[in-house]
Amino acid sequence: MTNSALPRRVVVTGATGKLGRAVVAHLRAVGVDVLAVDRAGGRDPRDVHGEFLLVDLTDYGQVVEAFTGGADEHAGGIDAVVHLAAVPAPGLMSNATTFANNSAATYNVFSAARAAGIKRVVWASSETVLGLPFDTPPPYAPVDEEYAPRPESTYSLNKALEEEMARHFCRWDPELVMVGLRFSNVMDVEDYAPFPSFDADPRLRRWNLWGYIDARDGAQAVERSLAHDRPGADVFIIANADTVMTRSSASLMAEVYPGVEVRKELGEHETLLSIDKARRVLGYEPQHSWRNHVDQT
Numbered sequence: 001m002t003n004s005a006l007p008r009r010v011v012v013t014g015a016t017g018k019l020g021r022a023v024v025a026h027l028r029a030v031g032v033d034v035l036a037v038d039r040a041g042g043r044d045p046r047d048v049h050g051e052f053l054l055v056d057l058t059d060y061g062q063v064v065e066a067f068t069g070g071a072d073e074h075a076g077g078i079d080a081v082v083h084l085a086a087v088p089a090p091g092l093m094s095n096a097t098t099f100a101n102n103s104a105a106t107y108n109v110f111s112a113a114r115a116a117g118i119k120r121v122v123w124a125s126s127e128t129v130l131g132l133p134f135d136t137p138p139p140y141a142p143v144d145e146e147y148a149p150r151p152e153s154t155y156s157l158n159k160a161l162e163e164e165m166a167r168h169f170c171r172w173d174p175e176l177v178m179v180g181l182r183f184s185n186v187m188d189v190e191d192y193a194p195f196p197s198f199d200a201d202p203r204l205r206r207w208n209l210w211g212y213i214d215a216r217d218g219a220q221a222v223e224r225s226l227a228h229d230r231p232g233a234d235v236f237i238i239a240n241a242d243t244v245m246t247r248s249s250a251s252l253m254a255e256v257y258p259g260v261e262v263r264k265e266l267g268e269h270e271t272l273l274s275i276d277k278a279r280r281v282l283g284y285e286p287q288h289s290w291r292n293h294v295d296q297t
Contacts, residue, residue, distance in 0.1 A: 005227040007079030007120060009033040011067060013057060013109060014085030015048045019124070019186045019218050023082060024048045026219035032226075035074060037066055038085065057085055057105035063112040080120035080226055083109045090128070090155035102158045110169050114176070122225040125163055125180035125235055127273060128156035133207035140261040141253055142274035143209065145182075145235055166233040177232070179225040183218055184211040184239035184273055192290040195244050202247065206256050209272035210243035214288040224282040234281070239273040241286045246296055 010027060014020040015036035024036050028050060036048040037055045053074055055062045069076020085105055087098045106123065113121050130143050131150035139147055149160035166178040185208055198205050221238045228234075243249055249266045266272075269291075278284040 005229070006030065006032055006223065007226055009035070009075075009077050010080045010082060010226065011035045011037055011078050012082045012084065013037045013055075013105075014083070014124070015052070017084060017088065018188060019183065019215050020084045021048055022188075022215035022219040023084065023222050024050070026216070026223060027082075027226075030223060035066070035078070057108055058101060060108045060112065063108045064115060067112050067116040067118065078116065078118055080122070081109060081113050081118055082222055082226070083121065083123035085109075086124065087155070090153040095154035099154050099158050102155070103161065106158075106162050107165065110165060110178075114169060114173060119173075119175055120177045120226065121166075122179045122181065122222055123162065123166070125182045126156060126159040127182050127184045127208055127211065127237065127239070128153065129160045129163065129182060130237075130273070132156065134209060134257075135207075137257050137260050138209065140263050141209065141257070142264070142266075142270070142272045143237075144274040145237060145277055163233070163235055170231070170233040175231055177229060178234075179228055180233070180235040181218075181221055181225060182235055182237045183221075184208060184213040184237075186215050186218055187212050187290070188215055189293050192294045195290050195294055196246065196296055198244055199246050202245065202252050202256055205244055206252075210245050210249075210252060211239045211271055211273040212244050212290070213239050214286070214290070216288050217286045220287065221278065221282065221284050224284050228282060236278040236282060236284070237273050237275055238278055238284065239271050239275055239286075240289060241271055241275065242269040242289055242291065243271060244290065245269070 015024050016038045027034050036052045055066050065071045086102045129149040151157040151160045170176045249270050
């Protein structure tokens with residue numbers, strides 16, 4: 001059933017990635033007309049089925065064509081953009097290559113959307129702007145959106161700059177709605193099998209405070225962000241409600257980060273990547289947990 005608050009036709013970039021596939025499937029399931037976009041050399045476009053277009057997002061002209069219906073056999077009338085495409089993590093390519101690709105792609109998407117008169121943009125920021133990996137302890141826990149970005153890698157630096165770029169695009173166009181989602185480590189169900197082994201050494205996953213996001217809940221967050229209609233740029237941490245550990249969140253903080261202030265009484269496995277803002281503003285509520293898919297005994 002279509003949510004009447006959702007845009008009718010949406011471009012999703014990075015459509016063949018782990019999160020992209022979940023987002024495309026989810027949006028189509030709720031009645032959104034999706035143009036799935038990814039680059040040549042990516043995964044098999046049949047992974048996302050339906051309407052698909054190969055686009056090099058570092059080429060502004062190709063992005064404009066995709067957003068305005070300039071490509072043969074693909075209609076225009078795009079109402080919103082979900083931008084997920086990127087070199088997805090630090091260390092996969094050289095720093096300069098990562099920055100050149102991701103910065104150009106995001107600028108082109110933001111600028112082409114503005115040129116096409118598209119007023120709603122949702123994009124993948126990253127948990128990394130919170131200070132990952134937390135070799136330098138976080139300022140407090142659970143971490144939230146209230147402190148300034150602390151990029152510790154070229155990948156994360158680019159994500160922090162994207163958030164700043166979005167603020168200026170919205171200053172230029174006061175009607176623009178731009179939502180940056182600071183996704184945690186994206187997981188599919190098949191990724192959950194090793195989770196119980198993480199308990200053997202809590203430091204193995206301290207780099208992101210033991211967080212994760214089920215791809216299906218990431219897709220839910222995108223849907224809710226597309227329905228968000230408050231003009232301006234805003235950012236939200238998107239994680240699951242629990243951690244990747246069977247040990248309690250309080251005991252993890254006490255052992256690994258004993259000097260860090262814990263600002264609330266924590267639930268048994270409560271996420272240390274606060275999703276309170278996403279719950280309050282977007283109505284986001286995780287529906288999936290690795291604990292429902294893996295025997296923890």
